[in-house]
Amino acid sequence: MNFFLITPFLLQTALWPFMWVVLWVFGKITILGKENIRRHESGAIFAVNHSSQFDPILIPATLNPFSPLMPMFYLAREREFYEVSGLAKYIYGGIFFKIWGAYPVTVGTKGNYEYALRNHIEILERGQSVCIFPEGGKTPDGKIGDGKPGVAYLLWRTGRPVIPVAIHGHQKMGPREFFSREHSISVSYGKPITREELFGTKKNGVPPTHKQLKSATHTIMSRIREMYERI
Secondary structure, eight states: OOHHHHHHHHHHHHHHHHHHHHHHHHSOOEEEOGGGSTTOOSOOEEEEOOOSTTHHHHHHHTSOTTSTTOSEEEEEOOGGGOOOOGGGGGTTTSHHHHHHTEEEOOOOOTTOHHHHTHHHHHHHHTTOEEEEOTTSSOOSSSOOOOOOTHHHHHHHHHOOOEEEEEEESOTTOOHHHHHTTOOOOEEEEOOOBOHHHHHOSOOOSOOOOHHHHHHHHHHHHHHHHHHHHHO
């Protein structure tokens, strides 16, 4: 078995008690909507707004580590995208990313989502979960922006439901602000969005058009935005 398929489960499970206690003490964490994810027997696509470097930790830390939805795998950019220096350059896009479960998206494919997302399609078809930040980067102003169509393509291609997730209260939160207990973080899990809901019941193997993918992505982002505004 691939080493990097085992390590996310081992690492995320082993660190879960520590992550949960730290989030409870310093992040004053609140979890909403867990009833929406209790009945899942296999993986899903977690579509999450992105405001902080803590986001990839918040999702596995607020789920049951022995849930069928775990471990969590991620979409990441190629290593060159992360323009950081010092110790961080060995974390962002490096070996730690991969053992945590992050696989890079192939860029420059001109809308060829099948190739760009091939690693994540394979993960979802194995019945495991993928976490995606559809905005493609951290929001600069706390507002939830438009999403990229890859999230809708994964939904159409694999049939795995999209679980919208809204994280609130951590805009521009760095380590100093976190450990100073300046933020109260809320993570809200929404009702799953199915392929049938966005693309209908027929799947004839013909990929949706770019316009259809954009429309489906708009629906997903609207759902996240509505949840965010209700927190």
